[in-house]
Amino acid sequence: MTRVVIGGSTGFIGRHLLQKYRAEGREVITISRSGADLTWGDQTGIDEAVDGASLVIGLAGKSVSCRYTPENRAEILGSRLDTTAALSAAIHRATLPPALWVNSSTATIYGHAEDRPMTESGGELGAGFSVEVAKAWERALMAEALPATRRVALRTAIVLGDAGVLGPLRSLARLGLGGTQLDGWWPVSAARRAAGTAHLPGARGGRQRFSWIHVDDVLGIIDFVEGHPDLDGPINACTANPVDNRTFMAAVRRAVGARIGPPLPRWMLELGAMGIRTETELILKSRWVVPERLTSAGYVFRHPDLDEALRASPD
Template sequence: MRKIVIPGGAGYLGRSLSDYFVGLGYRVVVLSRGAESRWNDVKIVPWDGQTLGTWVHEIDGADAVVNMAGRSVNCRYTVKNRQAIYESRLYSTRVLGEAIRSVQQPPKVWINSSSATIYRHALDRPMDELMGDIGTGFSVDVCRQWEHTLLTSYTPYTRKVAMRTAIVLGRGSGGAMTPLLNIARLGLGGKMGSGTQFVSWLHLEDFVRSVQWLIDHEELDGAINAAAPNPCTNADFMRVLRFVCSQPIGMPSQRWMLEIGAFVLRTETELLLKSRRVVPTRLVASGFTFNYPYVYDALRNIVRE
């Protein structure tokens, strides 16, 4: 039986990955800050995301490690939160490298989370792994250091992938769709800001399938964009969302309104206003096909089917 270890896998995406790989017949182990237990045939093993411990035994002999650890960026970027965002990503990645280097049978592949936000604010052209321009600012710097920590870890027998994931859309509470659906159903789902900023997104089903693809395809390493091949403008995204929700009314949100709302909700407008025009050149070139390449099909599946 093949084995996958998912550090930080107790959240929305981690649970979706766990369920998917259990369904494929994998033995799934999640490293979590919670107490050791089991759910849905998944073994939960405690770790602190910073230091080596008994959890290292789970790495030994595993086929794959998929690191999902990292404090949520859905917060105000205070000094304290910035430090937590940095440390939760860099420390967990660093200690995983130490663990992989120390075991007798290191995993064949180590997939580490990164983000499509690593690219600059792009209205003019798509950003891919080959010709994309890396941006500037706090979020980009986090991604750069995160990937640097991964790629400079000395793990000579383990292939490493930095998975630059776009916003993942799926059913169920805890994901990005919940607040978007609430906004749309209240009649507030108009364009945000100018509406010209691009939204890069990925259906949850394609997210878990792309992780499996990266595990199975040994020719893929380094930076990989995990995003649907057809990013759309925010105005188009919200229009489609209103349509599948059968809500004809969509009040637009001016930038100043979003700034006030973000302050009240303790989050940042960058999550809504930055233009992420990211395309999955390397995934597509390797033969991966998306079940949901267009936003209409993705949102219709999530909301109506």
């Protein structure tokens, strides 16, 4: 029996991984702030769990679906760096270190892209708060010299499935608010510019790109990476079929049987984001990312078609 250690096991992807590995008969040890075998404050327990494990998966981090206040920004960054450092320290001290450590990153690390898709080899990293968090997260993954452990940073796109972003979007579509999300001018304070949290106007007409992946493929990619020892470093975890916002929201409306969905201008999106305590960057930034390395290595996506992926995402 091979042991898997999952850090951040109570989140969307972590819960799916836990169910999958236990169904396969693998020993699984979970780490989270609560509701897991170990807490992040138990470094001794983490060390013991990691020593002799075959696979370590790091998924922990405060959700970015919040207002980017100074307190939330500090928690978003700290929750990622501290948990990654805890796993890194455990692997460094292990007598039998794991062969593979897969750690979350994000496709948001790339810049706002309207002219071409971003790949691992030729993509341009962006700037601003969210991008700097992603860069720091990957630096933390690679900080220690861990010669016996292969490390992979999964630059994951928006994940579709039975939780996450899809639920609220379906609810909006059923209410007749599932239209194209339009960028445009919005006043930005000097403080937000300085903090890197300002979203400046970008793609027009709902043409901002939307890179996505189904949770089944996130699990499949981790399996694929585990079986392909030549893969390490950053890997784009997204389908090869990104769409734009206009196309994505039309697919969501079809999935819930909503006939109407008038376009939503930015002023309306900004007011709504304030009301539900989130940021419009999450829907207005153009994330145009493709899985160059996975495609070259021969990974076959289980859900490459958007409409089918939405049907395969329980309500």
